[in-house]
Amino acid sequence: MTVDQQMKHVKTFLGDCWKVLGDKSLDYAPENIVLLDVVRSAGYSGIRPAAAMYLHLEKHVTAVRRYCATGKVTAEPIHGRFVDLINHASLINFFIENEETIRRDVAQYILDHDACTCTRGGDRCDRCTAVVNLADRELPWD
Numbered sequence: 001m002t003v004d005q006q007m008k009h010v011k012t013f014l015g016d017c018w019k020v021l022g023d024k025s026l027d028y029a030p031e032n033i034v035l036l037d038v039v040r041s042a043g044y045s046g047i048r049p050a051a052a053m054y055l056h057l058e059k060h061v062t063a064v065r066r067y068c069a070t071g072k073v074t075a076e077p078i079h080g081r082f083v084d085l086i087n088h089a090s091l092i093n094f095f096i097e098n099e100e101t102i103r104r105d106v107a108q109y110i111l112d113h114d115a116c117t118c119t120r121g122g123d124r125c126d127r128c129t130a131v132v133n134l135a136d137r138e139l140p141w142d
């Protein structure tokens with residue numbers, strides 16, 4: 001095989017990644033807010049969004065590692081696992097390079113859509129804790 005053949009194959013593979021990412025882009029961006037679900041969940045859980053995203057990536061890394069070690073794959077063809085692995089890696093990279101803006105957008109979404117259940121003199125509610133976790137800012141009533 002030649003390098004030209006290799007590059008043609010890689011170009012086709014990356015085209016597959018691009019198509020799948022495009023098909024799923026709105027799944028990753030409900031209401032056109034990128035990465036809303038995973039970043040919102042991370043905020044509520046108090047974990048770093050990149051760490052939450054890595055868990056999605058690791059599922060595919062594990063499948064690829066198993067395939068490379070055994071030659072066997074169970075649930076879906078290995079090609080799709082590689083596509084998902086690359087796409088999740090690209091989303092983590094995108095998040096990291098735009099983290100401040102994405103955290104702020106998701107925090108604003110939470111402020112606009114989730115109900116505050118804080119009580120005067122009581123503990124901060126889950127929604128407001130998520131906002132603080134994501135936006136690293138104090139709330140007006142704190």
Ligand SMILES: [Zn+2]
Binds near residue numbers: 117118125126127128
């Ligand atoms: Zn609250």
